[in-house]
Amino acid sequence: MRKYAICGLSNRAMKMFIKPLLNEFAANNQIVALLDYDSYRFTACQKEYPQINNVPTYIPEQFGRMIEETKPDALIVASRDDTHVEYIVNGLAYDLDVITEKPMVTNVEDVKKVLKAEADSKGKVTVTFNYRYSPIHRKIKELLLEGKIGRITSVDLNWYIDTYHGASYFKRWNRRRKYSGGLSIHKSTHHIDLINWWLDQKPVDVFAFGALNYYGPEGELNPSKEDHRFCGTCHVKHKCDYFMRWTSRSETINVADDHYTMKEMRAGNYTNYRPDACIFDSEIDIEDTYTATVKYDKGALLSYSINFSLPYEGYRLAINGTKGRIETQEFHAPSRVPFPVPEQTIEYYPLFGSKEIIHVVQTPGGHGGGDPILLEDIFLGADPRRQYDILAGTVAGAYSIAAGEAIWRSVKEKAPINIQSMLKLENEVNI
Known part of the structure; x- marks a missing residue:
């Protein structure tokens, strides 16, 4: 039985990983720990999946305690992008395998941390490029x-x-x-x-x-230049073309967002998190x-x-x-x-x-039918009939992030960006 700790109870974690682990892949896999900074996410997750009501829960500061008490074989990281690096590096320090949502991390400096941590660990990182x-x-x-x-x-x-x-x-x-x-x-x-x-x-x-x-505030369809609005309470939302394209005036007709299938998330019950901030805010x-x-x-x-x-x-x-x-x-x-x-x-x-x-x-399945096949490779092992490698690791994650960072850096610097110079490591870990 392979044991998993889930780091970050996002909608993606619940639908992509927790649900299949409790159903299709339950025979050989077990969820032994849940970690998140928001206690209400534990409530929402356990309400959706009563099978894990007795699974212990932890906050990020209790990561080491979680590992010692539950002894997982692997981590599944599906938290906010910028927090991936901490969970990946800490998991590798315990010689655990790590399965992380894309992007692996959010910048090249964190890429280097992950590459170094993996080189020093018995664990390996898998990036879920579905x-x-x-x-x-x-x-x-x-x-x-x-x-x-x-x-x-x-x-x-x-x-x-x-x-x-x-x-x-x-x-x-x-x-x-x-x-x-x-x-x-x-x-x-x-x-x-x-x-x-x-x-x-x-x-x-x-x-x-x-x-x-x-x-942002200079968007040509901004109905009013003011910050800190939210679609649910905005006084000018019915003048917003983005809002009105998908919603009727009475708001009885709208489009379901597949990023937020949990009732609690749609209701905005999570701590300090609203997914309806104004698209014209100046903080963008x-x-x-x-x-x-x-x-x-x-x-x-x-x-x-x-x-x-x-x-x-x-x-x-x-x-x-x-x-x-x-x-x-x-x-x-x-x-x-x-x-x-x-x-x-x-x-x-x-x-x-x-x-x-x-x-x-x-x-069938999410991401053009890719999600279910990806999960089989993760939880059952690579398909032996396939004649080519498909499951991604740190090298794939590194180059995708380096190219993505090079894009926005080139925009800012108005110059070409060399990727190998970005990825150059002091300890000469080769990728």
Whole structure:
């Protein structure tokens, strides 16, 4: 029986990890401890899952006591992004394995701490990059491994976040760089890792532009320049286009936010935490629009963009090689897309020959069907039939964060950023 301590009782922790551990994977796995700074989260979690009513609870200052008393084999870290580093490093100090939500940490300095801690530990870190696991993304990896497009020369990835999902990042703690690292880390780490994994190359140099175009006090759709508003009590919310796009005047019609499925979270019962802060507050210090060019160590070039305030959600991808090209387009959250959504396919264009359209068998579950397969790899072991590595560790986490930080640093410094110089370690831990 493998024993787990859960660090951070977020919605993600409850739905992604606690629920399956208590159900699908209960035969060989056990939750032995819960840790969070907010005692009300213990109440909410135990109310949702009565099976863990007797599991001991701890606050962050009691981390060592938790380890000594419950003797877990591994930690699951799903707390606020900036707190990941402390739990990961402390867990490794006890020679525990650590499973952490992305991003692994929020900046390169913390990356170095994790790399050093893992090098000195018997434990290993797993980063839950679930985008790798969707059927479409695994099929693209397989096509590339088969050499269908030859040597990869360039990638175009344009990611679109709609006015509902995009605005949600600016209502929460993500809007402060000190908590999230900025969205080029919190969100783009998913995308950068996906490209790194597909290419099997390391990012070397980054040059980027970015801006805060939609949110913050200068947002053009701000109905009133004043701070400290909340959507639930705002006196001008019915003049806010972002609020009114998804809500009726009586507020009887609205869109459910899958980031907050817990009733307690939706009700705002958690201590000192409201997920409905105004998207036009002046404390917002991150960007909502990026374009970046990334050079890789084996010659590939990436053109990447992401925008957090668009009419629909999804992405467009093209991968070019010496023997052809792969294209795909996805629409996320089809219930929020205001037009018919086509089936996602992969279009393969050989350099000389006929186009092929590949229809991929889809699987249920979050993140395009990726979550359940990721969980199987974590709790059952890697699928022995798979012919390639997919579960991510510290090196993947490190390069995704370094590239994300390089993006926003390039924006600020108006200069290219070299990733290897950012990751250079005094103790020469090689990655």
